[in-house]
Every structure is written in C-alpha cells, then in structure tokens.
Amino acid sequence: MSGSAATLQSEFGASIAALSAALAASDEQRFYGELDALVQRREFALFGELRKLTRDLQDALERFRIDSRLVDMAEKEVPDARHRLDHVLKLTDEAAHRTMDLVEQSGPLAERTAQQAAEILPMWRRFRARTMALEEFQSMIARLDVFLDAARVDMGSVRNNLAEVLMAQGYQDLSGQIIRGVMKLVTELEQALAELVRLSKTHGETRRGLSDETRRGFGPAIPGINNGPSMSDQLDVDALLSGLGV
Amino acid sequence: MSKDMKFLVVDDFSTMRRIVKNLLNDLGYAHVTEADDGTTALPLLRSGDFHFLITDWNMPGMPGLELLKAVRADKRLAKMPVLMLTAEAKREQIIEAAQAGVNGYVIKPFTAVTLKEKIDKILDSHSNAA
Numbered sequence: 001m002s003g004s005a006a007t008l009q010s011e012f013g014a015s016i017a018a019l020s021a022a023l024a025a026s027d028e029q030r031f032y033g034e035l036d037a038l039v040q041r042r043e044f045a046l047f048g049e050l051r052k053l054t055r056d057l058q059d060a061l062e063r064f065r066i067d068s069r070l071v072d073m074a075e076k077e078v079p080d081a082r083h084r085l086d087h088v089l090k091l092t093d094e095a096a097h098r099t100m101d102l103v104e105q106s107g108p109l110a111e112r113t114a115q116q117a118a119e120i121l122p123m124w125r126r127f128r129a130r131t132m133a134l135e136e137f138q139s140m141i142a143r144l145d146v147f148l149d150a151a152r153v154d155m156g157s158v159r160n161n162l163a164e165v166l167m168a169q170g171y172q173d174l175s176g177q178i179i180r181g182v183m184k185l186v187t188e189l190e191q192a193l194a195e196l197v198r199l200s201k202t203h204g205e206t207r208r209g210l211s212d213e214t215r216r217g218f219g220p221a222i223p224g225i226n227n228g229p230s231m232s233d234q235l236d237v238d239a240l241l242s243g244l245g246v
Numbered sequence: 247m248s249k250d251m252k253f254l255v256v257d258d259f260s261t262m263r264r265i266v267k268n269l270l271n272d273l274g275y276a277h278v279t280e281a282d283d284g285t286t287a288l289p290l291l292r293s294g295d296f297h298f299l300i301t302d303w304n305m306p307g308m309p310g311l312e313l314l315k316a317v318r319a320d321k322r323l324a325k326m327p328v329l330m331l332t333a334e335a336k337r338e339q340i341i342e343a344a345q346a347g348v349n350g351y352v353i354k355p356f357t358a359v360t361l362k363e364k365i366d367k368i369l370d371s372h373s374n375a376a
Contacts, residue, residue, distance in 0.1 A: 173257070
C-alpha cells in the first residue's frame with residue numbers, strides 16, 4: 001500500500017468496515033449512525049481547511065493593506081513630513097534671527113540713554129546741592145532738553161522692539177503644531193512596521209556592536225530621550241581620550 | 247467698552263496664550279484668564295463672568311469650533327463676543343466658523359495691530375447692537 005492509501009485506511013478504515021457490516025446486517029439505524037459520523041468528520045476537516053484559508057487570506061489582505069498604506073506614506077506623507085520639518089527649521093531660524101536683530105538694535109539705544117543720564121547726573125547733583133554756577137546751569141538745561149527728547153524717542157524704540165520680540169515668539173506655537181502632525185505620522189509608521197514584522201514572522205537577529213544608529217549619530221541631547229549613557233562634559237571626554245593615548 | 251472686561255484666552259500652546267495675554271495687557275485689559283482647551287474653557291465660561299472669548303481652533307480635546315458652538319448653544323453665553331485666533335485658514339473653515347456665529351477670525355502669524363483692530367471692531371458692533 002502507498003503512503004496516502006495507508007493514511008486513508010487508518011483514518012477511514014474502521015468507519016468503512018462498520019458501514020459495510022451494518023449494510024450487510026441490514027441494520028439501518030447503525031448504518032445511518034456510522035454514515036452521519038463519517039460525514040461529520042469530513043465536514044469538520046473541511047471547515048478546518050476553510051478556517052485556515054480564511055486566516056491566510058486575511059493575513060494577505062492585511063499585508064496588502066499595510067503595504068499599500070506604507071507605499072502611501074513613503075510616496076506622499078514622509079516627503080511631506082520632511083518639508084514640514086524643513087519649514088519648522090526655517091521658522092525657528094527666522095524667529096531666532098529676528099529676535100537677535102531686535103536685541104542688537106535695542107542694546108545701543110538703552111546703552112546711550114544710560115550713558116547720557118550718567119553724564120548729566122553729576123551736574124544735576126551739583127545743582128541740587130546749590131553749588132552750580134549760572135553758565136553751567138544753562139548748559140545743563142540745554143543738555144537736559146536734548147537728553148529728555150532723545151530718551152523719549154530711544155526708549156520708545158526699545159519699547160516697540162520688545163513688543164516685536166514678543167510677537168516673534170509665535171514661532172513656537174506654529175512649529176509645535178507642525179511637529180505634532182509629524183509625530184502622528186511617525187506613530188502610524190511605527191505601528192504599520194510593527195504589524196508588518198508580526199505578519200512576516202521574521203526573527204532577524206539584532207546586531208550588537210556599532211549599530212546603524214550609532215554610526216549615523218544621535219544628534220544633540222534632548223531631555224527625556226534616553227539614547228544610552230553619554231559623556232557628561234568635556235572633562236569626561238578628555239579623561240577618556242587621554243586614557244586611550246590621544 | 248470698559249478696560250475692566252474679563253478675557254478668556256484658549257490655546258493648547260502656552261507660548262501663544264502668553265503672547266496674547268501680553269498684547270491684551272498692553273491694550274489696557276488687565277483681566278486675562280487662560281485655558282488650554284475647549285474642555286477646560288467651557289466650565290470656566292459657565293462659572294465665571296467673561297466678556298470676551300479668544301480661542302484657537304486646533305486643540306486636542308475640544309477644538310475651537312466646537313467650543314464656539316457650545317457657547318452659542320448656551321443661553322447664558324450665547325451673546326458673548328468670540329474671536330478665533332488660529333493657523334487654520336481654509337475657506338471652508340472660515341465659512342463654517344462664521345456660520346457658527348464667530349465674531350472675528352484672525353489667522354496666525356498675526357500682528358499686534360491686527361489683533362487690536364479686530365477686538366475694537368467686535369466691541370464696537372457689540373455695543374452698537376446692545
């Protein structure tokens with residue numbers, strides 16, 4: 001007997017034998033009982049196959065859905081996210097420069113006002129102490145005229161510049177909203193990739209040693225993100241280097 | 247309109263709330279309260295007595311449009327002046343906000359002058375309607 005014939009024999013042999021015996025004995029009840037049992041077993045096996053096929057189909061559809069979503073993300077949303085982050089860079093860059101421009105304009109004005117007040121102050125004190133000559137008094141009045149006008153104008157500019165500095169901080173709200181949007185995409189990518197890995201049932205070994213990420217670099221330290229231990233300051237770096245003979 | 251008016255500023259970004267608060271202070275309005283979402287703003291509006299609502303649109307819990315609708319649906323709050331201050335600038339959005347009863351709409355980035363103009367405009371028509 002061949003292999004499959006032996007399997008059939010072991011699986012159905014007893015039932016067939018029972019069926020034949022029942023038929024030969026004209027035992028209708030027993031015959032139908034055996035027949036029903038046989039049919040039930042067959043149906044059960046078929047449903048098992050169907051369930052497996054359905055699950056395979058679902059997995060395939062799931063993969064297709066994830067794959068096509070990943071394609072969407074790769075072709076449209078990731079490049080879009082890159083543009084959005086580029087824009088964030090631009091916003092923060094412009095806001096920083098704008099603020100520094102305003103600071104650079106305001107510094108000299110405040111400096112000038114303080115300086116001129118400091119120059120006039122000794123004269124004023126002499127006046128208050130009644131030790132001031134008339135000519136000096138007239139000269140002081142003239143200087144005070146100029147100073148008060150200049151201070152009004154200069155401090156007005158400083159006041160306006162400070163208001164502009166305030167407005168420049170609006171970049172944080174706008175760039176924050178953009179970053180939130182990109183974070184959503186990153187989360188979706190993370191979930192899709194995790195799903196894909198699960199469905200593929202790949203068990204790749206994670207490489208030890210210098211990983212891709214270590215090679216590419218982690219960027220500046222961000223509070224709350226732990227990339228593993230880092231050197232705390234230059235002294236630590238110097239100590240490590242000197243230990244290596246550098 | 248009195249400078250004693252109580253403003254409620256709603257935005258999920260604290261930096262934006264701070265900017266608007268400073269601007270309002272500069273305009274002479276000393277009573278400015280902050281909320282970080284429509285969900286926290288609504289109970290404040292219902293229990294306090296605010297005269298003016300400035301709100302962002304895009305907020306995680308209850309977006310500004312929903313807050314606006316809730317305000318207009320509440321008998322006590324329905325007539326409150328509401329200014330929307332947001333980066334959302336699509337035509338359909340502005341139309342929807344207008345249909346929901348917003349009194350002013352300022353898009354970000356904005357200037358202090360624009361904010362003042364829109365607030366003054368709302369207060370003028372508000373007192374004329376009274």
